[in-house]
Amino acid sequence: MTTTTVAAPTRGTSTSRWLRKNRGKLALAAFFAFVLFSGLFMMETNDWIITIIRGLAVGAITFLVASGLSLIFGLMDVLSLAHGELYMLGAYVGWTIYVRPDTFLDALTPIALVLSGMALLPLWRRIASMWTAGKWARIIAPILVGVAGLVIVVVLFPKFPMSMWNLDVYTEAPINNSVALDQGLQEVPPPADFDGVSPLVGIIGIWLGGALLGLGIAGGIERKAEVPASKPGVGAYTIAGGVALLALLIYVVNDPLTDWWYGLGTSPRFFFALVITVVLAFGLGSFIEVVFIRPLYDRLLYQLMMTLGLGFIIIELVRSVWGRPGFTMPKPAVFNGHGDACPGEGLGGMFSGCSTIKIFDSRVRMYNEVFIILVGILVLVTITLVIKRTRLGMIIRAGVQDSEMVEALGINVRRVFTITFGIGVALAALGGVIAAPAIGLNTGMGATVLLLALIAMAIGGLTSFPGAAVGAVIVGLLQQFMIKYGSIGIPVPWMDEPFKPSPVLVPASAILVMIVVLLVLPHGFFGREE
Amino acid sequence: MTEASPKRPNFLTRHGMLIFVVTLAILFPFIVGLIEGQSPATVIASEGGNSKFLMGLAVEVFILALFALSYDVLLGITGLLSFGHQMFFAVGAYGSGIMLKSLGWSLPLTLLGILVLAILQALLFGVVLPRVHGITFALVTLGIASMFWIVIQSPDVGDWTGGDVGLQGASSLVPAWINTNDHRFRFYLMALAVLVLFYLVFRRIVSSPTGAVMVANRENQDRALMLGYNTLWFKMFALVITSIAAAIAGMLWTMHQPIVTPTVAGLGWVVAALLMVLMGGIGTLTGAIIGAAMFRLLSFYLERWFGGGASLMLGVTYVLLVLFLPxxxxxxxxxxxxxxxxxxxxxxxxxxxxxx
The missing domain is CATH 1.20.5 (Single alpha-helices involved in coiled-coils or other helix-helix interfaces)
Structure with missing residues (x-):
């Protein structure tokens, strides 16, 4: 994780030692310089600049996914193969909050009620631990209780008032919602009502369903727990009560809130979507860690299978809710400005409100390139500061080196694991929301980005956070240069026609670089040898 | 009888289970035919009906079982986590397809060619073997296999591999006396025989001193090295034998399927093998075969019952399996x-x- 900076060499021998020690990084720098500047002689300067900027944008998205992967792998040796699908889920949830806030608000009430019931997990564990029964009863009863809770939730959920897009009707499909928002033609959908059950039964019933689900999970955990359940603190009650209160509040003020939200411009709506998705993703990540990953530490294969299975489930979930065909997400109004003064000149033109700016005669799109790169840099700086300067970061750094020792020192390393997994998923979801307006949404976007992120991680050194950043930039640049060379061709002295790499070679080039790098430096550019 | 080995169980006790299962597998088409009201002669002639269809499904199970078996020897016995095993299979499938269709080779010559290719690709993986370990080895092998996956889909070699549509029509070039369409029962018996042969060979290897070193490598490579075993050679050996088994499985796949899609070279294929092995029990050999049967039948019936939601159910199965039947x-x-x-x-x- 940490790259210890070597003190400035004073003697000749230490210079050579420094050279030897950092040969990976030096080779990397030389390679970078060569690729970048050789490009100058093979293509127009404009092309060269725009390719680098686009490469950095792809790298920024890849980095958001790869950074989470590398934090998680570094700290707890879990390679989360569901990360690509979580990125995709983030994009779809972000789209919903952005384009259809009414659907989001409608769905929030039942979901928050279920979560409130499950949030009392410490209490349920306490109850489960008090119950004594035979071995088989202790295995079967939690499953039965959990399934009963699940059935209640699944039955009651569609009864809640929900105004939604309709996958079967073309004019009400998600893509048309996007188009309507983009053209400012979106209307506030009429409020819906409970379907077949009274509100009281629905609200209390779904909370009970969540509680039963929690009790089932608690029973399952308790059966294998090594540490007896502690008395639930005030925190659990506060969280559960707060979430339930929030759900009820949203149910009461649903209609005025929907009207207000629809009255907002696209830019504040996009900002809301970003923040809410990240918070939700953090919660989802923590939940996944506690329920699915925690029973499987130190069993690499099972973690791989588990995260793969979760990925399958997420894909199917997204397909059934949002439909199979892909759709677009309109860009917020801030990035759509145009007029006489556009495109803006130079980097100063960023604040002119234009959709594109001119840098050295190249037109750069404000959202697709500038905004995405800025978010990437912001996340890089923030996470680096958290890791280097905060207590949490200190524990993470220590945990990467030796998590057992950290635990022996009396630090609750499990909780840090949960938080880190949550942060990793939140970063992936952030990447999804940021990428959606630029590249659109489809159910295959997760697999694509996961491959790139894995390559970036492997190139940079699996456990190294700065390595993930450098790897992501390399992968992004490589992709864009291959695409560019595919259209203009590389002039080769002994060939009459310039050599054009076919589109097939775009993903292949990144994989090839990964293989070569790993064979020369098995620990990547920044990984530690162990 | 002397007192040499009085406790050694006789032949029937030792192999009883195997003989029982194989006999059952041979009788299986006739039993289905009996229920359907077909005479044994029609079953042998494979004129159609449910028994022919189920035999086709069973052949797929046998092929997948052979593939899973080879992955179990590599991962469960030797402890090498490779994500490039799908390439071993796909080289067999595509290689035999190209040899039969584009080069016009006869079946025995194709088999010989596949054996050579299998050894060559194992040696290719062997080149990276001493350099990388653990998850890095998995990533490098995944990289090599993904390159292969990308190459066979590219339009530049489309005349040979069929691009992203897949290689079509190689199975009809198999000589009629063993062709899967004309003589399904013979093909069924042959696939079963190949599977049993490889199972017996692998079981013999695993219980031999060589197998003991392979297991030692899985448990603790440093200690095995310390004891004076050059584990590299044992890992190479494991790569070669599993590559041969997987390539033969791929060749059978080409002979059986009307079209070989690039799916067999993708990451999903090795994940399927991993799932089969984990389902049945890792490092148990028989588990790989049971897991393959369960996997194929499960995905077949889930598809039939749930239609589009099948992969959701498969995902749920993964999670439940890992949590409750580790x-x-x-x-x-x-x-x-x-x-x-x-x-x-x-x-x-x-x-x-x-x-x-």
Missing amino acids: YGIVGTWRLKQARVSEGRKRLVALVTGKGG
């Missing part, structure tokens, strides 16, 4: 076996009134 079917069975036999003894004692 040692797989055979693994869990072996763990419980001691207790089960204890219970049986108690039951016998209770019924007969003997013992105490």
Whole structure:
């Protein structure tokens, strides 16, 4: 994780030692310089600049996914193969909050009620631990209780008032919602009502369903727990009560809130979507860690299978809710400005409100390139500061080196694991929301980005956070240069026609670089040898 | 009889289970035919009906079982986590397809070519073997296999591999006497024989001293090295034998399927093998075969019952399996076996009134 900076060499021998020690990084720098500047002689300067900027944008998205992967792998040796699908889920949830806030608000009430019931997990564990029964009863009863809770939730959920897009009707499909928002033609959908059950039964019933689900999970955990359940603190009650209160509040003020939200411009709506998705993703990540990953530490294969299975489930979930065909997400109004003064000149033109700016005669799109790169840099700086300067970061750094020792020192390393997994998923979801307006949404976007992120991680050194950043930039640049060379061709002295790499070679080039790098430096550019 | 090995069980006890299962597998098409009201002669002639269809499904199970078996030897016995095993299969499938179709080779010559290709690709993986370990080895092998996956889909070699549509029509070039469409029953028997042969060979290898070193490598490579075994050669050996088995499985796949899609070279294929091995019980050999049967039948019936939602159910199955049956079917069975036999003894004692 940490790259210890070597003190400035004073003697000749230490210079050579420094050279030897950092040969990976030096080779990397030389390679970078060569690729970048050789490009100058093979293509127009404009092309060269725009390719680098686009490469950095792809790298920024890849980095958001790869950074989470590398934090998680570094700290707890879990390679989360569901990360690509979580990125995709983030994009779809972000789209919903952005384009259809009414659907989001409608769905929030039942979901928050279920979560409130499950949030009392410490209490349920306490109850489960008090119950004594035979071995088989202790295995079967939690499953039965959990399934009963699940059935209640699944039955009651569609009864809640929900105004939604309709996958079967073309004019009400998600893509048309996007188009309507983009053209400012979106209307506030009429409020819906409970379907077949009274509100009281629905609200209390779904909370009970969540509680039963929690009790089932608690029973399952308790059966294998090594540490007896502690008395639930005030925190659990506060969280559960707060979430339930929030759900009820949203149910009461649903209609005025929907009207207000629809009255907002696209830019504040996009900002809301970003923040809410990240918070939700953090919660989802923590939940996944506690329920699915925690029973499987130190069993690499099972973690791989588990995260793969979760990925399958997420894909199917997204397909059934949002439909199979892909759709677009309109860009917020801030990035759509145009007029006489556009495109803006130079980097100063960023604040002119234009959709594109001119840098050295190249037109750069404000959202697709500038905004995405800025978010990437912001996340890089923030996470680096958290890791280097905060207590949490200190524990993470220590945990990467030796998590057992950290635990022996009396630090609750499990909780840090949960938080880190949550942060990793939140970063992936952030990447999804940021990428959606630029590249659109489809159910295959997760697999694509996961491959790139894995390559970036492997190139940079699996456990190294700065390595993930450098790897992501390399992968992004490589992709864009291959695409560019595919259209203009590389002039080769002994060939009459310039050599054009076919589109097939775009993903292949990144994989090839990964293989070569790993064979020369098995620990990547920044990984530690162990 | 001398006292040389009085405790050694006789042939039937040692191989009884295997003989029983193989006999059942041979009789299986006739049983289905009997239920359907077909005479045994029609079953042998494979004129159609449910028995022919089920035989086709069973052949797929046999092929997948051979593939899973080879992955179990590589991962469960030798402890090499490779994500490039799908390439071993796909080279067999595509290689035999190209040899049969584009080069016009005869079947024996194709088999020879596949064996050579299998050894060559194992040596290619062997080149990276000493340099990288653990998850890095998995990533490098995944990279090599992904390159292969990308290459066979590219339009530049489309005349040979069929691009992203897949290689079509190679199975009809198989000589008629063993062709899967004309003589399904013969093909069924052949696939079964290949599977049993490889199972016996692998079981023999695993229980030999060589196999013991392979297991030692899985458990603790440093200690095996310390004891003076050059584990590299044993890992190479494991790569070569599993590559041959997987390539033969791929060749059978080409001979059986009307079209070979690039799916067989993708990451999903090795994940399927991993799932089969984990389902049955890792490192147990028989588990791989049971897992393959369960996997194929499960995905077939889930598809039939749930249609589009099948992969959701498959995902749920993964998660439940990993959470509740971590040692797989055979693994869990072996763990419980001691207790089960204890219970049986108690039951016998209770019924007969003997013992105490």
